[in-house]
Amino acid sequence: MTAPERHDVIVLGAGPAGEVCAGRLAAEGLDVCVVERELVGGECAYWACMPSKALLRPAQALAEAARIPGARESVTKPVDVEAALGRRDAVIHDLSDDGQLPWLDDRGITLVRGHGRLDGERRVKVGDRVLEAARAVVIAVGSGAAIPPVDGLKEISPWTNRAATTAHEVPRKLTVLGGGAVGCELAQAWATLGSSVTQVEAESVLIPGSEPFASTLLHEASTELGIEIRTGTHAKRAAKDRHGFTLTLQTGDELRSDELLVAVGRTPHTDDLGLETIDLKTGIVTVDDRMRVPSHADWLYAVGDVNGRALVTHAGKYQALVACATIMNRPARAVWDGPLSPRVVFTDPQIAAVGLTLEQALADGVAARAVDADPGRTAGASFVGKGGRTGARIVVDDEREVLIGATFVGPEIAESLHAATVAMVGEVPLRTLAHAIPAFPTRSEVWLRLLEHWVP
DSSP states (O other): OOOOOOEEEEEEEHHHHHHHHHHHHHHTTEEEEEEESOOOOOOHHHHHHHHHHHHHHHHHHHHHHSTTTTTTTOOOOOOOOHHHHHHHHTTTTTGOOOHHHHHHHTOEEEEEEEOOOOSTTTTTEETTTEEEEEEEEEEOOOOEEOOOOOTTTTTGGBBBHHHHHHHHSSEEEEEEEOOOOOHHHHHHHHHHHOOOOEEEEEESSSSSTTHHHHHHHHHHHHHHOOOOEEEOEEEEEEEETEEEEEETTSSSSSEEEEEEEEEEEEEEEEEOOOOGGGGGSSOOOOOOTTSSSGGGTTTTEOOOGGGOOOOSSSHHHHHHHHHHHHHHTOOOOSSSSSTTTOEESSSEEEEEEEEOOOHHHHHTTOOOOEEEEEESSSSGGGGGGTTSSOOOEEEEEETTTEEEEEEEETTOOOOHHHHHHHHHHHTTOOOHHHHHHHOOGGGGGHHHHHTTGGGG
């Protein structure tokens, strides 16, 4: 055993949350060590957010061009699959993190390659190396695809997001198990690249928990792309032979395909993290609003997917900033990184939402009501998203007269979400928000309709 290597802070995981932690603390003058078993940049950069958007974008750009007279006449070919996959490879740097390393070097951050395990208080083992943290250990190891307990499924090694975002051949037939964000995005991506796709969701709608109109619009759009959607049914059994995969549903139907993608949720990477050495159990690492693990609040933190608060990259980066402030003994609390945080499904149309749906607000006992409007009926929609499937809803607390939820649906509409997020975080009174004049001609003019009741 080598002598311990001492650092101020050890960060386990170099995904987005871990990178933000390391960079901010190094900028504060601390000696930071990052432990990463795979690629610096993490799941989002190489196997999730970035490659999936690269696969989706070519068809979405063509669809937008086809909505514009003068441009549609020049669109004469479908997506060039080889070029699209090549662009995806460029986005993920051919699964190489060489371009990330200068960022760490420039900040004086030590990178240790390998699988890190906790080894008691403030200690981490990486192979034969022992690292000791004088100030803090930050767990930022992220999550992996969950495999549900369907008979035979685990044994046949189906696609998860990793294989689905990095594949170099288009499957002739693809079955997607899951109707959440990952399932819907990858179903559309591969459908636009030429796969015959069948999508299965146990709940009655795609994107469960969304506003009903959003689920409906996405269902219609995906069906128009040729995706066969089976909702309200469970997978009962899975098998694989030399001809491909067979997924048997509870209805008795058998879905045969060349590839089977499982996209039904995530599970934290804590099964071999050494949590037992500090009397913690595997699974989600629970934290307080300052990102501290309560039983070891003086030195142990957890940020990103691993703490289960919100499984989205931007929430992890936000949590990382809170953790850094806490480590530096500054007051900070995370209050907007839970289920109410911003969320986007990057399909066509996009679904962008923040806060509560009307159903959720009423279930919570809020005196809530919804106001609906259509961004597709604004002047700006003559130029962006023309003729696409669109809709918008805000949910308001009638007693407090503030915004508590918002959903926008439409082509390339995700950028519209931040205005609603700012209004919610700031608890801006609706009678004040009504004075925020949207520019003409933009789709932001939908706010005129959404807020006209509160104009003095």
